[in-house]
Amino acid sequence: MRNYSIPSLLSAFILLGFSSCKAQQKKAEDIIAKDAELTLVSDEYKFTEGPAVDANGDIYFTDQPNDRIVKWDAASNTVTDYMKPSGRANGLYFDHDGNLLAAADEKNELWRIAPDKKITVLIDDYEEKKLNGPNDIWVDLVGGIYFTDPFYKRSWWKHTEPEQTARRVYYLSKRSSTPKIVADDNFEQPNGIIGSPDGKLLYVSDNGAKKTYVYTISSNGVLSNKKLFADMGSDGMTIDNQGNVYLTGDGVTVFNSKGEQIEHIAVPESWTANVTFGGPDQNILFITAMDSVYTLAMNVHGVR
Template identity: 70%
Template sequence: MKTITNKQSSNHCLHLIGISLLMIVNISCKAQKNKNSAIIADGAQLTLVADGFEFTEGPAADKNGDVYFTDQPNDRILKWNALDNTVLEYMKPSGRSNGLYFDNQGNLLAVADEKNEIWRIDVDKKVTVLLTNFEGKKFNGPNDLWVDSKGGIYFTDPYYQRSWWKHQEPQQKSKRVYYLAPNADKPKIVADDHFDQPNGIIGTPNGKTLYVADQAGNKTYSYTIGKKGKLSNKKLFANMGSDGMTIDHLGNVYLTGNGVTVFNKEGQQIEHIAVPENWTANITFGGPNQTTLFITAMDSVYTLDMAVHGVR
């Protein structure tokens, strides 16, 4: 495990050159707070934690509140320690992991984009490949995932052509949402709704509603979760797509792209958090009390103290 700092490193750390871990620096671009929403902690400011990455994505918090995230172009997973605000390189190579999520046993699940697979990574970093295909054909490119209380895995499968792929077109005819039931070895299609690019995905704490963002379609939808993971009652939730998303204990949904935009569970916008980057990819709640909003944006990661907390 390598510590990432802002000091010049010796030859054994050459692959980390360009990353500068910063002490907490207050960003002049503060969160644009809506006093009526009261979801951001009083006096909180957006804080740059680290920069110098190539493209950050897929944040997921473990039981301690530490956040794991990906730097996909550099084929690695990194870890933010919530107690001392340091960033460590956790795993390299990582199968070009993109989205991450912890399962109910504390294993780190990853959508490994190099070969369009779903991985389970245990605490010893042993990798188990859970899925490689659907009906004998490669997935388009699993992107984000969410785990329900039973251990079932929902994941989105858009198609974003990668430079490291040998193939130049998708093998699946549609861009879908799949569900892998607990102890199953084959997924099933649960949403095949002519998505442009299904991307961000998150479920409610009570396990009754699933949100799916169609990034290219500029829409986010809600679905009712039924028996055996089935989805029904599709509704338009927001006229906004999202690269990633998270949810707080009040049921507010956080969408990304141009900063972070927050909607209440009725689909009304209640907050916008400006982030000084060209693109905000993904978010999660971390920290010991899950009151730290952790934001991945371009070559940087940020935090913001919140008055609400996340859910696991």
């Protein structure tokens, strides 16, 4: 048997810890492309939100106070209005058929916008009561729609109190026209939402409580096994091909799949609302922040 002295054991642990720290630091540095800089795309908005990437890598995002959806063309790095008015759209996400889903906040609805811009209202109530205000969306591998439903009082609403008794996460199966509650956990303000590439995990931010949780997704869309993922909330979120989760608020904070912070991307705005990956290779991080939108070249890429 080999004997080790206390000093040598301490040295070994210190070296192991140093190596682990260096490895984590290297991983954090590696997710951003070498010499990449945050680039302002445009600052002509009131409040930007809800970026969603289409099959070409172009990004659609919302300027909710101005009631419009804007398109960023990845090839030309230009922005143009896509839809105005837009039902005061907030969060957006593309389904597997190329339709743009929108949390249409004006009348507390969930919309499907076809490529020809024909609008279908998928949901306008739950149990004959108005939704609080659908906020953020994620589509699972079989086309089911998860969405958060917090309550943020809007100036364009006539009502001042929510009709629903709780702020929840809902799931709309592709085979159903009625959503079901999949998370009703005394949320303060459920907000950002994103699923893992394999469809097994769902990350949900309770932005009011400044917490982000992760759930296991069952075959019928029901959520279980709730765990604290990060001790911070998020207005919006995305995930990359390494399983890193990107949370927003004070810039963009990146956590690995274990919930360990590996990176913070500073954004020169008082609030960063949302984030996704765009470009033909989905390796451009697209960030919506207050009156502006930004891009950052990455070594990782987004997933659908």
